[in-house]
Amino acid sequence: MSTGLRVDGLRVTVRSGAAERTVVDDVSFAVEAGGALGIVGESGSGKSMTLRAVIGLLPERARVTAGTATAFGATRTLGPRGLRDAGPGHVGMVFQDPLSALDPLTRVGAQVREVCRVAGDGRRSARERATALLEQVGLPDPDDLARRYPHELSGGQRQRVVIALALAARPRILLCDEPTTALDVTVQATILRLLADLRRELGLTVVLVSHDLAVVTSLCASLTVLRHGRVTEAGTVTDLLTAPRHPYTRELSDAARALELEAP
Numbered sequence: 001m002s003t004g005l006r007v008d009g010l011r012v013t014v015r016s017g018a019a020e021r022t023v024v025d026d027v028s029f030a031v032e033a034g035g036a037l038g039i040v041g042e043s044g045s046g047k048s049m050t051l052r053a054v055i056g057l058l059p060e061r062a063r064v065t066a067g068t069a070t071a072f073g074a075t076r077t078l079g080p081r082g083l084r085d086a087g088p089g090h091v092g093m094v095f096q097d098p099l100s101a102l103d104p105l106t107r108v109g110a111q112v113r114e115v116c117r118v119a120g121d122g123r124r125s126a127r128e129r130a131t132a133l134l135e136q137v138g139l140p141d142p143d144d145l146a147r148r149y150p151h152e153l154s155g156g157q158r159q160r161v162v163i164a165l166a167l168a169a170r171p172r173i174l175l176c177d178e179p180t181t182a183l184d185v186t187v188q189a190t191i192l193r194l195l196a197d198l199r200r201e202l203g204l205t206v207v208l209v210s211h212d213l214a215v216v217t218s219l220c221a222s223l224t225v226l227r228h229g230r231v232t233e234a235g236t237v238t239d240l241l242t243a244p245r246h247p248y249t250r251e252l253s254d255a256a257r258a259l260e261l262e263a264p
């Protein structure tokens, strides 16, 4: 199997006053083309910064100071624009907070059409593709929905729109940052199923970030564990959960098991 995305030696620092703090330190991971990799770790471990560095959308005070990314055979040094420098069609991202990923003052259909236009569609084809995308992410009556503003949607509908926005750029790699954290458990399950279906239908290479081991293992066969900005352990889900080597991975899998026991 060929590699869909490979990241080597990624380092991200954040400026605070005169000091520079390393928040992602020598992080490497790889996912085969069409595969799904989960990145787990506690809050603040550097999960979002890692994905943002790859897509080239780091917050203002953060920057990449080392690292390369290989996407479908071509290797690049990661700079401020991340893989966006590789040209369109490489990488899309579903952000942690669906409300902040959407423009509150623009109807959702117009937002999806806009991304289609940027991806090279003419006006008419952008309109058709926006409707098709809203349908593809499981929104019934996409024409009615397209006319609504983000605040007029439920949390689950909003996250589906955010996924449609990410797909509008025709990415081959989809980065998902806690795509279900803001949702209640039943809606969470339907969004995870949607991501699994889309991955299969479109042959997407997926990197899924979560602090929740159960979410990640529902979609991913391999895992990378981050702690304090570094990779502490990596391998298949089965290996990591049956024989965790690092105490932190053991804690994570114990916590996941304890939650399972609590579930009704």
Ligand SMILES: Nc1ncnc2c1ncn2[C@@H]1O[C@H](COP(=O)(O)OP(=O)(O)OP(=O)(O)O)[C@@H](O)[C@H]1O
Binding pocket: 014, 023, 041, 042, 043, 044, 045, 046, 047, 048, 049, 050, 059, 060, 061, 062, 211
């Ligand atoms: N916008 C920002 N400006 C400055 N520092 C930030 C910013 N966002 C995050 N950080 C810092 O970078 C480090 C890594 O944060 P990151 O957001 O990647 O963590 P995370 O693993 O995604 O956590 P969570 O599970 O809470 O989303 C943390 O120490 C955090 O304080």
Ligand SMILES: [Mg+2]
Binding pocket: 047, 048, 049, 096, 177, 178
């Ligand atoms: Mg995060």
